[in-house]
Amino acid sequence: MICLPRHSLAVLPVAAVAVLAALALANPAAAKSKARAKGEKRDEYALKAPVGPAVLALVSLKDQRVTVYDAEGAILSAPVSSGQTGYETPVGIYSVLQKEAEHHSNRYDDAAMPHMQRITWSGVALHGGPLPGYAASHGCVRLPYKFADRLFGLTNLGMRVIVARNNVAPVPISHPLLFKRTPYNDSTGLVTKAAALVGTVLGESKPSNEPADVVERTTTLQAIKEKKTAEAAEIDKKAEPARQLVKQRTADNKRATNALRAAEKALKRANEGVADADKALSRAKSDKATKRAEAAKAKADAKLAEAQAKLDAVKAEAQPKIDAYQQADDALKAIEAERDAALAEAHEAERKLKPVSVFISLKTEKLYVRQGFEPVFETPVTIADPATPIGTHTYTAVDYADEGGRQMRWTVVSIAGRQPGEYDDYGYEDDYEYDEWGSRRRRHRQAHKASAPTPTDLAAATAALDRITIPKEAVERISELVLPGSSLIVSDEEASKETGKQTGFVVLISGEPQGGIKKRPRGMNPYYDDFYGGGDYYEGYSRRRGRRQYRGFFIPW
Numbered sequence: 001m002i003c004l005p006r007h008s009l010a011v012l013p014v015a016a017v018a019v020l021a022a023l024a025l026a027n028p029a030a031a032k033s034k035a036r037a038k039g040e041k042r043d044e045y046a047l048k049a050p051v052g053p054a055v056l057a058l059v060s061l062k063d064q065r066v067t068v069y070d071a072e073g074a075i076l077s078a079p080v081s082s083g084q085t086g087y088e089t090p091v092g093i094y095s096v097l098q099k100e101a102e103h104h105s106n107r108y109d110d111a112a113m114p115h116m117q118r119i120t121w122s123g124v125a126l127h128g129g130p131l132p133g134y135a136a137s138h139g140c141v142r143l144p145y146k147f148a149d150r151l152f153g154l155t156n157l158g159m160r161v162i163v164a165r166n167n168v169a170p171v172p173i174s175h176p177l178l179f180k181r182t183p184y185n186d187s188t189g190l191v192t193k194a195a196a197l198v199g200t201v202l203g204e205s206k207p208s209n210e211p212a213d214v215v216e217r218t219t220t221l222q223a224i225k226e227k228k229t230a231e232a233a234e235i236d237k238k239a240e241p242a243r244q245l246v247k248q249r250t251a252d253n254k255r256a257t258n259a260l261r262a263a264e265k266a267l268k269r270a271n272e273g274v275a276d277a278d279k280a281l282s283r284a285k286s287d288k289a290t291k292r293a294e295a296a297k298a299k300a301d302a303k304l305a306e307a308q309a310k311l312d313a314v315k316a317e318a319q320p321k322i323d324a325y326q327q328a329d330d331a332l333k334a335i336e337a338e339r340d341a342a343l344a345e346a347h348e349a350e351r352k353l354k355p356v357s358v359f360i361s362l363k364t365e366k367l368y369v370r371q372g373f374e375p376v377f378e379t380p381v382t383i384a385d386p387a388t389p390i391g392t393h394t395y396t397a398v399d400y401a402d403e404g405g406r407q408m409r410w411t412v413v414s415i416a417g418r419q420p421g422e423y424d425d426y427g428y429e430d431d432y433e434y435d436e437w438g439s440r441r442r443r444h445r446q447a448h449k450a451s452a453p454t455p456t457d458l459a460a461a462t463a464a465l466d467r468i469t470i471p472k473e474a475v476e477r478i479s480e481l482v483l484p485g486s487s488l489i490v491s492d493e494e495a496s497k498e499t500g501k502q503t504g505f506v507v508l509i510s511g512e513p514q515g516g517i518k519k520r521p522r523g524m525n526p527y528y529d530d531f532y533g534g535g536d537y538y539e540g541y542s543r544r545r546g547r548r549q550y551r552g553f554f555i556p557w
Contacts (some may be wrong), residue, residue, distance in 0.1 A: 043146070045076060045078060045144070045146050045147045045150050046150075047075065047076070047150070051070045051072075051075045051154065052070040052071050052072070053070065053154060053155070053156055053159075053485075054068050054069065054070055054075070054076075054151070054154040054155050054156075054159055055069060055070055055071060055159065055160065055396055055398050055484075055485060056068070056069045056159070056160045056161075056162065056170060056394075056396060056411075056413065057069075057126070057151070057155075057159065057160070057161045057162070058161075058162045058164060058167075058168065058169075058170075058413065058453075059080060059082065059089070059141055059161070059162070059163045059164065060164055060165075060166060060167035060168075060453075061082055061088075061089065061091065061135070061163065061164065061165055062165055062166050062167065063166075063167045063451065064079055064080050064081065064082065064133075064134065064135065065077060065078070065079055065080060065167060066078055066080045066126075066141065066143065067167070067169070067453060068151060068154070069170060069411075070154075070398075071398040071399040071409070071484070074169070074453075075154075076147065076150065076151065076154075078143060078144050078147040079131055079133075079144065080131065080141050080142060080143055081129065081130070081131045081132060081133075081134065081135060081136045081137055081141075081142040082135045082137060082140075082141050082142075082163075083135060083137050083138060083139040083140070083515065083516040084134075084135050084136050084137065084138070085135075085515075086515045087137065087138045087139045087515045087516045088135070088139070088512075088513035088514065088515045088516050089124065089135075089137070089139055089140070089141055089163055089516045090124075090163065090508050090509070090512060090513065090514040090516055090517055091163050091164060091165055091415065091417065091508070091509045091512040092162075092163055092415075092496070092506065092507050092508035092509055092512075093160070093161075093162055093163075093392070093394055093415075093489055093491075093505065093506065093507040094119035094120065094124075094160075094161040094162070094163070094504070094506055095119065095157075095158050095159060095160050095161060095357075095503075095504035095505075096117045096118070096119060096126075096155055096156070096157055096158060096159045096161060097118045097119060097120070097121065097157065097373070097502065097503055097504070098116075098117070098118040098157070099115075099116070099117050099118075099152065099155070099157065100113075100116045100118075101114070101115055101116075101152065102114065112128075112129075113125065113127040113128070113129070113140070114127060114128040114145065114148060114149070115127060115128050115143075115145075115148035115149050115151070115152040117151075117152065117155060117161075119161050120498045120503075120506060120517060121498070121500070121502070121503065122498060122517055123139065123140075124139050124140055124141075124516055124517060125140050125141070126140070126141045126143055126148070126151070126161065127140060127141075127142065127143065127148060128142070128143055128144070128145040128147075128148035128149070129142030129143065129145075130142065131144060137516075138516065139515065139516020139517065140516070141163070156485075157373075158354065158355065158357075158372075158373070158485065158504060159485075160394065160396060160487060160504075162394060162413055162415060164413075164415040165415070165416070165417070165418065165512075166454065167451060167452075167453045167454060168413055168414065168415065168453055168454050168455070168456055169413070169453035169454065169455050169456065170396070170411035170412060170413045170456060171411060171412060171455050171456045171458050171461075172409065172410070172411055173395065173410050173411060173412045173458060173461060173462065174410065175410075175462060175465045175466075177465045177468060177470065178395060178397075178408070178410045178465070178488065179358075179397070179408070179475070179478050179479050179482045179486070179488070180406055180407055180408065180479060180482070181211075181214075181400075181405055181406050181407075181408060181479060181480075181482045181483075182406070182476070182479040182480055183213060183480075210400075210405070211400065211403075211404055211405030211406075213405075214405060214483070218353060221349040221350075221352050221353050222349075222353070224345065224346070224349040225346045225349040225350050225353075226346075228342045228343070228345040228346035228349065229342075229343070229346045231342040232339045232340075232342040232343045232346065235335060235338050235339040235342060236339050238335065239332060239335040239336060239339065242328065242331050242332040242335055243332060245328045245331075245332075246325070246328045246329050246332050249321070249324055249325040249328050250325065252321045252324075252325065253321055253322055253324075253325035253326075255321075256317070256318030256319075256321040256322050257318070257322060259314050259317075259318050260311075260314055260315060260318045260319075260322070262314075263307070263310050263311040263314040263315070264311060266307045266310065266311070267304070267307040267308060267310075267311050269307075270300070270303045270304040270306075270307035270308075271304060273300040273303055273304070274297070274300040274301060274303075274304050276300070277293065277296045277297035277299075277300040277301075278297065280293045280296060280297075281293035281294060281296075281297055350372065351371055351372035351374060352371070352372075353372075354371050354372035354373075354483075355371070355397070355481075355482075355483045355484065355485035355486040355487070356369060356370070356371045356376070356478060356481035356482060356483070356486045357369070357370045357371065357486065357487050357489070357504050357505055358478060358486075358487070358488045358489070359488075359489045359491070359495060359505040359507070360381055360383075360468060360470075360488070360489070360490045360491070361491060361492075361493065361494045361495065362383055362386060362389070362390045362490075362491065362492045362493075363492060363493060363494040364494050365380060365381060365382075365383055365386060366378055366379065366380055366381060367379050367380075367381045367470060367474060368495065368505070369474075369477075369478060369481075370504060370505060371481060373501075373502045373503055373504060374502075376481075377474075377477070379471055379473075379474045380471075381468060381469065381470050381471070381474075382468070382469040383467050383468055383469075384466075384467040384468075384469075385467065389492045390464045390467060390490060390491070390492055391414055391416065391460060391461075391464055391490070391491070391492065392414065392415050392416065392489075392490070392491040392492065392493065392507065392509060393412055393413070393414045393456075393460075393461045393464050393489070393490045393491070394412065394413050394414075394415075394487060394488075394489050395410050395411070395412045395461075395465075395487060395488040395489075395490070396410065396411050396412075396413075396485075396486075396487045397409070397410055397482060397483070397484055397485065397486040397487065398410070398411055398484060398485075399484050400484065408482060408484070408486075412456055412458070412461040413456050414456045414457060414460060414461050415509065416509070417509045417510065417511045417512050418511060418512065464490050465490070468490065489505055489507060491507050492510075493507050493508065493509065493510060495507060496508045498517065
């Protein structure tokens with residue numbers, strides 16, 4: 001029998017653990033099955049292969065499910081919980097406007113909204129939350145927590161989000177009306193004269209299929225943005241002495257202005273006193289009354305002379321202080337105007353880097369263009385047989401189709417409102433039930449069993465484009481803006497009032513419940529202060545940033 005020291009026996013379990021760990025690394029499948037045997041959950045939202053940025057998220061209200069697509073097709077899918085009765089998530093077309101990894105609602109009991117991706121400034125968003133198996137939110141689209149985390153890393157601002165009644169899928173489409181990218185033209189202002197000041201930097205890694213002129217334009221615009229941002233920061237730094245001078249002269253200016261106003265008011269009252277004395281003198285009928293009026297007039301004249309002398313003295317002392325403050329303030333404003341001009345150029349360069357979004361409305365018979373959440377231009381279009389509905393279709397440029405990048409690969413998703421016979425199926429008409437005691441209670445709309453998405457009707461989407469004629473000048477301008485991620489929306493509807501400052505196009509389908517938007521006050525962020533005339537309170541706040549937003553302002557908490 002071999003005897004080992006006690007301390008050697010103590011090492012054996014550790015060695016055994018090390019051996020088991022090595023075996024697990026060598027055989028990951030076996031380790032995975034053992035992990036499942038121990039009760040560990042499989043990551044059902046793991047990406048099976050590398051994917052590109054998400055270009056579209058489609059929410060099916062009927063199936064209570066979201067499917068996410070990149071340029072090559074579906075990459076993720078998960079159950080959701082949309083808006084309950086009275087707070088329905090409206091059927092329509094949206095885009096991601098804001099992303100907050102840690103977000104809380106200040107409307108609904110400080111509720112956590114992790115990995116929030118806002119699609120309207122009135123408070124509708126995609127975010128992680130509990131999923132009871134039916135529509136239960138106040139208008140948002142709740143996602144499984146792990147899925148929300150995964151999706152958050154795949155999306156960019158401006159990504160298209162479509163809320164549909166049914167589970168439809170995008171299909172490839174080709175049509176002469178769908179924009180083809182054309183070479184950039186300096187005369188359109190797409191590449192500004194400022195590009196000559198900064199040159200181009202072509203050393204950055206770009207996708208292999210990125211056309212050379214797109215790379216050059218992108219790097220030029222990025223250089224403009226960085227240069228002008230740096231200029232603005234430098235100008236702002238130089239403005240600090242001017243700010244301090246204005247601050248120093250503010251108190252003297254305030255005192256001098258107040259003293260001058262008081263002297264001017266005193267002179268005004270003295271003039272009024274003289275006028276009253278003149279009236280009294282003109283009305284005097286007797287010698288006694290005349291003497292009284294003349295004495296009063298003399299006093300009024302003396303007061304006027306005294307007030308005028310005081311005003312002259314105050315003005316002599318106050319005016320230089322007021323002028324000195326005004327001079328300092330004008331100098332500061334000139335510097336800040338120079339800074340703001342540089343920031344505007346940086347902002348314009350950044351906007352030009354974004355995909356373009358085009359909306360054609362049958363209702364208004366107009367074409368609207370937005371880029372970087374800002375309006376660019378609009379123009380009338382011709383739509384054949386305008387009395388006949390055209391439907392609602394979203395065409396998305398998902399990638400370049402050729403090496404030169406002139407042709408684009410397009411897909412289309414079509415959505416519609418409620419069709420005949422869909423009431424009971426979807427549960428809008430019969431939202432209440434009665435229990436055995438006759439008490440009325442709300443019926444939850446259960447999600448349908450998840451099914452494969454139905455491909456969009458390509459013939460209908462093509463027929464819609466066949467009816468549209470766009471002016472040549474508009475086609476030329478849009479073609480120079482087209483990049484992967486650009487989109488064309490064609491709809492019977494006009495843009496919703498949710499389309500405003502810092503939004504993409506929001507198009508809601510008529511006849512569909514819109515409680516998730518109608519019951520939320522507008523004015524949720526600084527962008528709404530001008531567009532909607534100010535507002536109530538912000539939908540949530542960020543714990544990470546440590547601030548709460550109220551009535552368009554940030555307030556520390």
